[in-house]
Amino acid sequence: MRAPPPAISARGEVPPGNRLDTPRHPTDRREEVLYTGAMQLAIPQAPRQVPLTRVPGAVARLVRVVLLGLGLMAVVGVGVWALGRFVVEERTFLARAEPVDGQLMAMTLPSRDEREGAEARLEVVYTLGKVQYSAAGVRTRAEYAEGLGRGARVFLLVDPHAPDRPREAGYVRERAQALEFVPWGVGIGALIAVGLFFWELKRTLRAELDPLRKGMLVWLTPEGPLPESNREAFFPATYFKQDQKHTVRARLGPRRAPVRNGEKVLAAVLSSLPGQARVLDEELARRLGWVR
CATH class of the missing domain: 2.40.50.100 (RNA polymerase II/Efflux pump adaptor protein, barrel-sandwich hybrid domain)
Structure with missing residues (x-):
């Protein structure tokens, strides 16, 4: 008989009982098992395999950047x-x-x-x-x-x-x-334009994939109601790490239902992108095979 899911702390931290390290397959790849009440997630520990094609909206965003760069x-x-x-x-x-x-x-x-x-x-x-x-x-x-x-x-x-x-x-x-x-001016200008194009392309790929591949999972507490929009939405939120409160600008995909636990939402944060968080939505979790 399986024990009931443990509660989430008021600060948004996941207590030890909420994160279970279990072997995922014979290569001893470990994963984090999270109980949200509505679903059970089995998320591999970083670094994770996250194909670009499985991230909702990522390909469309990349195509827009490429078209803008070509223009x-x-x-x-x-x-x-x-x-x-x-x-x-x-x-x-x-x-x-x-x-x-x-x-x-x-x-x-x-x-x-x-x-x-x-x-x-x-x-x-x-x-x-x-x-x-x-x-x-x-x-x-x-x-x-x-x-x-x-x-x-x-x-x-x-x-x-x-x-x-x-x-x-x-x-x-x-x-x-x-x-x-x-x-000389024309050559330098052309090099700058090409450099900006590839920089923006790299930045877009990094923003889409790095938090999911390498980020730490946290429970965010939004500072207000989550925005409902047909476009990508941003909202302020906080989380605790080692008894220290952090404020971030969280990003949620358009028309996405975030993974919730009460008023909190699950997100990935990356130390190299301070002040930013990538909210995990239910569709993303299913596409990546993180839902048990």
Whole structure:
């Protein structure tokens, strides 16, 4: 005749009578036998074998992270492509452009208080070959333009393939120097994006599996009613370990019925993830074969 299940202490600790070490199979793999009143759980001691596919919602969450990461990498890829195209166009212009002397006809300057680091727009006339051109909106530094007057000589670079779009030589060369660092910046940015993707992937896997595989089992006392939500829910709770009270942020899967013992819920906590707890629900326990 089996003895009745022992009671759970008021602090949420499982007394010695509630945890029975019994051999699970001939390899002497031991397990914790927990009586909750509604069911009897036989949970292997850590480290436990917990396949990702048996954790409810874990695969879907991992897929979301992968899709989000692929989307981020696609955005980064488009940005790299656009930036690379811009750099190639600038270098092509510098390789083909011819120096031309132009004459300033008019200019548009920002207000005096805003000229530092700002741009001005020039209207110039110039001759390329035997053809005279005029162009407006030629960009240059405002500090340089404010020292020019009407009729002043302006040094231009003109692409023979686009003779009607001149550029101010000093402005173009300054920007070309900055473009030399663009490939390095693009490479570092791409590496950071890839690193963030794999970091988030690893963090997700760790959050889903490590508490179940390596965590210590505790009875949590929620600080209020458990949230009822179609999404993953978080709630504050406490537990005792060696007469010391610990506060955690417990995570419960969407639409999951936690393993209960009165007002307490069973959870796994991990020393490497302080302040966090993974609530064990009934469906999870059944999928992992922990229900006797």
